[in-house]
Amino acid sequence: MSFHQEKKKHVAVCGGGLVGALNACYMARRGYKVDLYEMRPDIRTVKVVRGKSINLALSCRGREALKRVGLEDAVTKYGIPMHARMIHDLTGRRRPILYGTKDQYIMSIDRRLLNEIMLSAVEKFPDVEIHFSHKLTTCNFETGEATFENEQGHKVTKQFDLIIGCDGAYSAVRKQMMKLSRFDYQQTYIPHGYMELNIPPNSQNEFAMEINYLHIWPRNEYMMIALPNLDKSFTTTLFMPFEMFEAITTEEKLIQFFKEEFPDALPLLGQEELIKTFMSSKALPLITVKCHPYHVNNKAVLLGDAAHAMVPFYGQGMNCGMEDCIILDDILDAYDNDFSKALPAYTKKRNPDAKAICDLAMYNYIEMRSKVNTTSFLIRKKLDNLLFKIFPKTWVPLYTMVSFTRIGYQEAIQRREWQDQVLTRCLTVLGVTGLVGLGVMTYQLSQNYDHWSERVQNFLSRFGIVY
Ligand SMILES: Cc1cc2nc3c(=O)[nH]c(=O)nc-3n(C[C@H](O)[C@H](O)[C@H](O)COP(=O)(O)OP(=O)(O)OC[C@H]3O[C@@H](n4cnc5c(N)ncnc54)[C@H](O)[C@@H]3O)c2cc1C
Numbered sequence: 001m002s003f004h005q006e007k008k009k010h011v012a013v014c015g016g017g018l019v020g021a022l023n024a025c026y027m028a029r030r031g032y033k034v035d036l037y038e039m040r041p042d043i044r045t046v047k048v049v050r051g052k053s054i055n056l057a058l059s060c061r062g063r064e065a066l067k068r069v070g071l072e073d074a075v076t077k078y079g080i081p082m083h084a085r086m087i088h089d090l091t092g093r094r095r096p097i098l099y100g101t102k103d104q105y106i107m108s109i110d111r112r113l114l115n116e117i118m119l120s121a122v123e124k125f126p127d128v129e130i131h132f133s134h135k136l137t138t139c140n141f142e143t144g145e146a147t148f149e150n151e152q153g154h155k156v157t158k159q160f161d162l163i164i165g166c167d168g169a170y171s172a173v174r175k176q177m178m179k180l181s182r183f184d185y186q187q188t189y190i191p192h193g194y195m196e197l198n199i200p201p202n203s204q205n206e207f208a209m210e211i212n213y214l215h216i217w218p219r220n221e222y223m224m225i226a227l228p229n230l231d232k233s234f235t236t237t238l239f240m241p242f243e244m245f246e247a248i249t250t251e252e253k254l255i256q257f258f259k260e261e262f263p264d265a266l267p268l269l270g271q272e273e274l275i276k277t278f279m280s281s282k283a284l285p286l287i288t289v290k291c292h293p294y295h296v297n298n299k300a301v302l303l304g305d306a307a308h309a310m311v312p313f314y315g316q317g318m319n320c321g322m323e324d325c326i327i328l329d330d331i332l333d334a335y336d337n338d339f340s341k342a343l344p345a346y347t348k349k350r351n352p353d354a355k356a357i358c359d360l361a362m363y364n365y366i367e368m369r370s371k372v373n374t375t376s377f378l379i380r381k382k383l384d385n386l387l388f389k390i391f392p393k394t395w396v397p398l399y400t401m402v403s404f405t406r407i408g409y410q411e412a413i414q415r416r417e418w419q420d421q422v423l424t425r426c427l428t429v430l431g432v433t434g435l436v437g438l439g440v441m442t443y444q445l446s447q448n449y450d451h452w453s454e455r456v457q458n459f460l461s462r463f464g465i466v467y
């Protein structure tokens, strides 16, 4: 190696899920030597992958992250655009509300396909190796050593310049960090769980509902969403308190519940299939995780759910984790790959935004759980869109800032707080004005009560109504 040729950085990416697979592409693209460790077998060879949502919503931040490593088109060609939300009310009536202009749409993407595309992309880079069925067990943040256990229980320890924890909400890398002093950690399980159901194609083998929509059944205490799949089905996710899942103990109770709460969805889900899926599945938990810092020394850093797991009520967990890859990439450029400077800068830059979106997702959960039924959902969204049309520069709906721009999450929320204050003031003024108007009208009526009373009686007497 010549004097001027620096030793190639050697990094371990722990976790080959949505963020880890993408980050391995980022690290390989930087010319690093990359070892990607994934505790599961290669999902490209496994028949059924159990667990998480079968599809998810890809929006601007995730697309930008894919674009940077040349994967945006490879992924979006399998995506289904969702230009609007379709709100389903209790009568079965459906009302669409556009997300914005024609180029402002979120995409429904098959989770497994997305992961497979990124894993296959990783393999195309030189000096990259993927180790499936290798679970990280311990790591040393002084030496950069990491130990992995394979399915035979065989352990292997290697030393790296950087250990990148992309191992999800229950991260082993983060668990190691928690042993260190001054590492802040907070987790919350919410009382709601989720269960995936399926709306198959109809009898003509076509989509059973409008295709390019995020279907939402907002019911306060519980809610349901459906995202379209390429096979013309809809992956339908029911969010409900665990105690409600547990209270539905018989087929009759289940069918009765859906007849009352989701009458239009029941025939689409199919009673038999609904019973079979619901009675054989367990609702899965939803957790939010916040921690600080995201790095240790110049040896380890957390990305994705390992750093900031959030409840899925804003459709941003993956998008945020993918954007983490952009943020770290930019900072490594800014500090010329000097991990001792880049890692603290990454924590400083990313932690406030990640915490903000975790809080927003939780806020939206609380909002939707308590104050959002179809009417209020429609009013809020239509008002948002109207104000956006009138004040396009100042009134950008929060969902638009979050899903269709790369405005920092924290800034987006701060701007929204301003909007909320303005809206509250407007509604208060309108409310006060309205009340004053009502008061004046009532006063005038009371001053001429006899006159008005006689006119009303004469009018009603024409129809034989005498009071
Ligand atoms: C119901 C639901 C709906 C969602 N919908 C959306 C949505 O619409 N849009 C969106 O943006 N996000 C959504 N999300 C969030 C999204 O799924 C996560 O944010 C995303 O999967 C995080 O990716 P990740 O790679 O950080 O973690 P994960 O996807 O959890 O991947 C972690 C990987 O690490 C591996 N691993 C774990 N431990 C180890 C170990 N010790 N050693 C080696 N490997 C290990 C795991 O096997 C896994 O492959 C949703 C989540 C849920 C639960």
Ligand SMILES: Cc1cnn(-c2ccc(OCc3ccccc3)c(C(=O)O)c2)c1-c1ccc(Cl)c(F)c1
Pocket (backbone or CB within 6 Å): 057, 085, 106, 214, 216, 223, 224, 225, 239, 312, 313, 314, 315, 364, 367, 368, 372, 377, 380, 381, 399
């Ligand atoms: C998967 C995915 C992708 N995006 N979104 C999403 C999230 C929030 C939204 O609004 C915030 C709001 C709605 C109602 C009242 C206040 C704020 C909107 C919207 O505006 O359409 C869309 C979801 C999603 C995920 C879970 C549930 Cl339960 C859900 F309903 C939607």
